[in-house]
Amino acid sequence: MQETPLCLSVGHLLPFYMSDSNKTDFTNPSTFILLGIPGLEAAHVWISIPFSAMYSIAVLGNFTILFIVNMEPSLHVPMYYFLCMLAVTDLILSTSILPKTLSIFWFNSREIDFSACLIQMYFIHSFSVMESGILVAMALDRYVAICHPLRYSTILTNPVVAKVGLAMVLRGGMLVLPYPFLTRRWPYCRTNIIPHTYCEHMAVVKLACTDIHVSSYYSLSAAFLVTGLDVFFIAVSYTQILRAIFSLPTKDARLKTFGTCSSHLCAILLFYIPGLFSFLTHRFGYNVALHFHVLMANAYLLVPPMVNPIIYGVRTKQIQDRLLWLFTFKGT
Numbered sequence: 001m002q003e004t005p006l007c008l009s010v011g012h013l014l015p016f017y018m019s020d021s022n023k024t025d026f027t028n029p030s031t032f033i034l035l036g037i038p039g040l041e042a043a044h045v046w047i048s049i050p051f052s053a054m055y056s057i058a059v060l061g062n063f064t065i066l067f068i069v070n071m072e073p074s075l076h077v078p079m080y081y082f083l084c085m086l087a088v089t090d091l092i093l094s095t096s097i098l099p100k101t102l103s104i105f106w107f108n109s110r111e112i113d114f115s116a117c118l119i120q121m122y123f124i125h126s127f128s129v130m131e132s133g134i135l136v137a138m139a140l141d142r143y144v145a146i147c148h149p150l151r152y153s154t155i156l157t158n159p160v161v162a163k164v165g166l167a168m169v170l171r172g173g174m175l176v177l178p179y180p181f182l183t184r185r186w187p188y189c190r191t192n193i194i195p196h197t198y199c200e201h202m203a204v205v206k207l208a209c210t211d212i213h214v215s216s217y218y219s220l221s222a223a224f225l226v227t228g229l230d231v232f233f234i235a236v237s238y239t240q241i242l243r244a245i246f247s248l249p250t251k252d253a254r255l256k257t258f259g260t261c262s263s264h265l266c267a268i269l270l271f272y273i274p275g276l277f278s279f280l281t282h283r284f285g286y287n288v289a290l291h292f293h294v295l296m297a298n299a300y301l302l303v304p305p306m307v308n309p310i311i312y313g314v315r316t317k318q319i320q321d322r323l324l325w326l327f328t329f330k331g332t
Contacts, residue, residue, distance in 0.1 A: 029192040031111045032204070036104040038195045039291040048105035051298070054306045055098045061309030062087040068322045075318055078156040079145070082138045083312060085165055086267070089131045090305030096123040097198040097301055104197060117199040118180035124301065125201055126176040128275065129222075131304075132230045133168035135268055139237040140164075142261050147244045175222055182215045196294055223279055227272070234268060263315035267308050274300035 036044055065087045069075045100120070103109040112120070144155050179201050186208035196203045205215045241261060248254045278297045281288050313319050 029114060029188050031113055031192065032117050032199065033110045033193045034100070034104055034112055034197060034199075035110065035193060035195045036101070036197050037291050037294045039289075044105040048102055051098065051101065051105070051302065054302045055094055058090060058094050058302070058305035058309075061313070062091050062305065064323070065309045065312065065319070068319055068326075072318070072322045075322070078158075078161045079138070079141050080318075081158075081161050081165075082134060082141055085134050085168070086131065086138070086308060089127050089134060090308055092123065093127045093131065093301050094305040096120055096127070097298070101197040101298070112199065114184075117194075117204065118183060121183065121199045121201055121204065122176060122180050124198065125179055126172040128172075128301075129175055129226050130168050130172035131271060132226055133171055134165075135264075135271060136230045136233050137164050137168065138264050138267075139234045142264060143237040143241055145260070146241050146257060175226065178218060179215075182218065186210055186212060186215070195290055197298060200297060227276070227279075231272065238265075259315070263311045266311050267304065270304045270307055271300075274303065 035041075037047065040047065066084055069080045069084050097120070100112065141156060144152050148155065183201070183204055186205065187210055188207050189209045191207060194203050194207065201219055202216070205212050205219075238261070245254050245257050248257060274296055278293070278300050281293045281296070313323065
């Protein structure tokens with residue numbers, strides 16, 4: 001007797017069914033089918049327009065940041081090294097999802113190979129962890145610059161910055177490494193349809209027809225460990241920063257010093273708020289409309305890469321000056 005499809009609203013697609021008698025012989029499907037944004041299939045082409053615009057701005061903005069920092073020797077300092085790490089991470093995060101998403105929207109190319117799905121999953125989650133770590137490193141940079149300005153160059157040396165960057169990469173890579181291995185070992189005998197635009201870990205694991213508590217508990221623990229520790233360190237850093245700012249003698253000095261942190265605070269909020277919403281919705285948001293959840297999950301990976309270079313370009317005078325010089329130089 002066949003089981004019912006995962007999503008009745010997509011009857012035009014052929015779900016991957018297996019009979020009860022064949023469950024023990026079936027381990028992994030050869031491909032998964034990504035639905036895109038369930039319930040909004042008719043609007044996929046229109047949704048692709050803002051998605052494409054966000055990705056184009058993200059690519060242009062982040063490459064501009066990398067180019068300016070590379071070309072300007074005065075920007076070869078820890079703050080801008082961390083900003084370059086953030087730009088590279090944002091480029092990889094957005095590129096890991098958007099090409100496949102647009103192929104779904106434009107060409108109805110919904111199939112994704114099982115191994116490719118696991119690779120995409122690994123890149124999305126590992127670089128999300130890396131980005132969270134880089135935001136912590138940038139908070140540390142602001143703390144040292146404001147609270148210990150005379151010791152800034154001796155504390156945050158180039159070797160220290162390189163070690164911090166390497167630690168963030170290793171943490172993201174190693175912490176997320178069990179995700180694809182655990183996902184591969186589960187049997188998928190109900191359906192191969194993923195109601196999403198990309199292979200998000202829990203969206204894939206929920207299709208398994210076995211006890212997935214190991215994957216669920218590990219991802220929950222990893223998320224709370226990363227987010228909890230990172231937000232804690234950021235909060236401690238900014239508590240000390242605010243204490244230092246409020247101890248300054250004049251209002252102008254306080255505003256000017258706080259202005260150096262405002263771009264970083266915006267980047268933190270843009271990254272953590274949609275990410276926390278997507279994470280909690282997967283586990284507790286049973287009443288949240290599926291299309292809204294998928295849209296927010298995409299915003300989590302597309303909006304910060306688009307907005308971060310704009311924020312830092314607008315709020316950072318050195319980048320503004322170099323960018324204006326480039327345009328003026330090319331114009332003359």
